[in-house]
Amino acid sequence: MFKKLSSIWQSYKYRFVPWIALNLKKRSVRSVENVASDKVIPDDLVLQQLTCLTSALRFALPRARALEEKHQLGLRVMEEVLGFSVVRAASHVGGTGVVVQGKAQSRVQRGQVVALYPGLLYLPFQPIFLQSVGNSFVFRCIDGVHVDGNDRRISKAAFRSCVGRDRVGYLTLADTTWLTPHPVNPLNVGQYVNNRTAGRPSNVAYQEVTVRPGEVALEDRHLLPNLWYSPPADVPVADLPFRLVALVATRDVAPGEELFSDYFTVVH
Incomplete structure (x- = not known):
């Protein structure tokens, strides 16, 4: 029992504000003067890169049938449009990471833009405790919005349910293939980017885009990996803004390099 509770705490403590405050000096921290300054590039350039890729994927993917075939085609399209691709692979710091190809x-x-952080979006007042237990993939935005990037258990079921709920005619409003090993949009692997270490500095930064x-x-939209957990009932889902968390390169990154970022941000 103690080992199980200890394991839960090791995962949850990174979202427990008092623990973070007491341990900031021991962690690698990304510091910004204010929310507006926390941008590597303007948001419209992030969206421009994303729409170039998603438009190309929308026209290319119908040529493939099986999910793995679509994934491989998506990697080729990404290399054609952006000049590189990214895949999940064994990390230099253990476990799974994301590597440039x-x-x-x-x-x-x-x-x-090298990746997107996928998952359900939770407003600060919405319940996420049950989903966060034993879950190391919950990302907290600067304004308190949480992104649950776990591709297993209750988080996976909740995401699939919300995608089935929020449709506009025949159109789905979020990608579900990031929940599998074969995302059709190769960018949708940002939850597997590891935190920097002393010997491996960060080469990407999180950029939150509304x-x-x-x-x-x-x-x-079916190629983007984010959707609201509980949107307002009186507003059509197509008329709602939503959040994307992009990982943007802070320096040039060569093929074969693993991506690293900072998990903790302090806003002054």
Whole structure:
């Protein structure tokens, strides 16, 4: 019993504010002067990169049938559009990480979007305790919005349920393939990017982008990995803004390099 409780605490403590406050000096911390300054590139450039990729994927993916085939096609399209691709792989710090792929002469350039953090979006007042128990994939945005990027257990079931609930005609409003080993949009693996270590500095940063109605075509929403847990009943889901958490390169990254970021942010 003690070992089980200890395991739960080891996962949950990173979302327990008093523990974080007492341990900040021991952690790697990303410090920003204010929310507006926490941008590697302007939000519209993030959206421009994403829409270029999702538009290309929308036209290419119908050529494939099986999910794994769609995933492989998605990787090829990403390399054509962005010049590189990213995949989950064994991490240098243990467990799973995210590694850049591409031709030897190509590389990720500073300011390029390299991944998206997938999952259900929870407003600060919405319940997430049960989902967070034993869950190391809950990301807290600067404004208190939580993103549950766990692709297993209750989190997985909740995401699938919400995607089935929120449809606009025949269109689905979020990707569910990130819950499998074969995401059709290769960007949707950001929850597996590991925290930097003393010997492996960060090369990407989280950038939170609020996407307003019309900024992403409804036909492309099924390729993006975020959806509200409980949207207001009196507003059509297509008319709601939603949150994306992009991981943006802070320096050039060569093929074969693993992506690292900072989990903790302090806003002054």
